[in-house]
Amino acid sequence: MNSKEQVKIIKERSGTDASKCMKCGKCSGRCPAYNEMDIKPHQFVSMIEKGEIEKLLNCKAIYNCLSCFACVERCPRNVAPAAIIEAVRQEVIRMQGGNYINSEEIPQIVDEQIPQQLLVSMYRKFNK
Amino acid sequence: MKFNYYPGCTLKTKAKELDAFGRKSLEALGVDFEEIKEWQCCGAVYPVAKDEVATKLSAVRTLAMAKENGGKVLTLCSACHNVLKRVNNDMKTDENMRLKANNYLALEEPYLGESEVIHYLELLRDYVGFDKIKAAVVNPLKGVKIGAYYGCLLLRPNSTMAFDNPENPTIIEDFIKAIGATPVVYAFRNECCGAYVSTTNNELAKKKSSAVIASAKDEGAEMLVTACPLCMYNLRQNGGGEIEVKYFTELLATALGVNN
Ligand code: SF4
Ligand code: SF4
Numbered sequence: 366m367n368s369k370e371q372v373k374i375i376k377e378r379s380g381t382d383a384s385k386c387m388k389c390g391k392c393s394g395r396c397p398a399y400n401e402m403d404i405k406p407h408q409f410v411s412m413i414e415k416g417e418i419e420k421l422l423n424c425k426a427i428y429n430c431l432s433c434f435a436c437v438e439r440c441p442r443n444v445a446p447a448a449i450i451e452a453v454r455q456e457v458i459r460m461q462g463g464n465y466i467n468s469e470e471i472p473q474i475v476d477e478q479i480p481q482q483l484l485v486s487m488y489r490k491f492n493k
Numbered sequence: 494m495k496f497n498y499y500p501g502c503t504l505k506t507k508a509k510e511l512d513a514f515g516r517k518s519l520e521a522l523g524v525d526f527e528e529i530k531e532w533q534c535c536g537a538v539y540p541v542a543k544d545e546v547a548t549k550l551s552a553v554r555t556l557a558m559a560k561e562n563g564g565k566v567l568t569l570c571s572a573c574h575n576v577l578k579r580v581n582n583d584m585k586t587d588e589n590m591r592l593k594a595n596n597y598l599a600l601e602e603p604y605l606g607e608s609e610v611i612h613y614l615e616l617l618r619d620y621v622g623f624d625k626i627k628a629a630v631v632n633p634l635k636g637v638k639i640g641a642y643y644g645c646l647l648l649r650p651n652s653t654m655a656f657d658n659p660e661n662p663t664i665i666e667d668f669i670k671a672i673g674a675t676p677v678v679y680a681f682r683n684e685c686c687g688a689y690v691s692t693t694n695n696e697l698a699k700k701k702s703s704a705v706i707a708s709a710k711d712e713g714a715e716m717l718v719t720a721c722p723l724c725m726y727n728l729r730q731n732g733g734g735e736i737e738v739k740y741f742t743e744l745l746a747t748a749l750g751v752n753n
Binding site for chain 2: 377378379380397398401428429431432433434435437438445447448451452455465466474476478479480481482483484485486487489490491
């Protein structure tokens, strides 16, 4: 698959129209993980539009986005940056060896109080 | 009217109080409800990607089972609510999802999003009424300053969740008033607690949760209430511990005199 096709698939998977973005930056302004995003939410939108896929596939931001949907709520153009980030994250974790969590490390991070919901959501977000 | 109650996995394990106090309070308020038989895990997070179908099927099964019994699905965990309501919306509006889910599940009658997903707080507001709750309170929590912690999942995306004003919600504050306590409005009440990164990037979760706690403390809150086991965990474990965090159902049961 060439990168053009890959971009097309990611766009479709996101279900949102990045071309509607007017580059106001409100999504990034509202993002609670902003400081930890090496690629900011508004950059995801413009970079997928421009087809700059390699950088997106290799960024840290896909693991720091909290799926809080604050960016989606604030966008005046009805673009969903969180959905583009999710579509890129899926692209990465579905690849062979793309799992982000090493299951062997789990016992060390699990404490008595940890809710099942956290463990399941972490796996759903980071591993396939 | 009968409500089909969906507790979800966490309410059967780490968040038993959320469930137990919720049930007792419903009984005290005379709400007719029954746990959905053989419900399955909702999947914990709504699969945002359009090409995910399998991860939504367990939610569709639950929704279809409730349809057989009047169609009112009652949720309590914020995460389950978010997943079930969004998957239901897909079954109402997304042709591709409808077709694939029904082809796979092969139910007697296709499921097309007929059920309605109602959160416990919505039930209190829209079906019971906060006035009626106020009248049923035997132990008002007089003088207790409580901050509502909404987090993300009940409110967003508002286009589907339609829970309350996503930027300036009032439902939990109205609930706090109904049980006789004093609501404290603070800036971070609809900010994220750090969610599932608490295990993979604990520093980030600590920053987010402690910012919520600090914001509530600045406004004079003595306690926070939540409907979400994940928020509860983050606020307690990663929030610095300066304010007590409780499930809203525990306070409701206390006010109604059924917290034993
Ligand atoms: S969903 Fe992700 S990108 Fe959007 S505001 Fe939340 S953390 Fe930031
Ligand atoms: S808020 Fe919407 S329009 Fe503004 S930069 Fe972000 S995606 Fe583009």
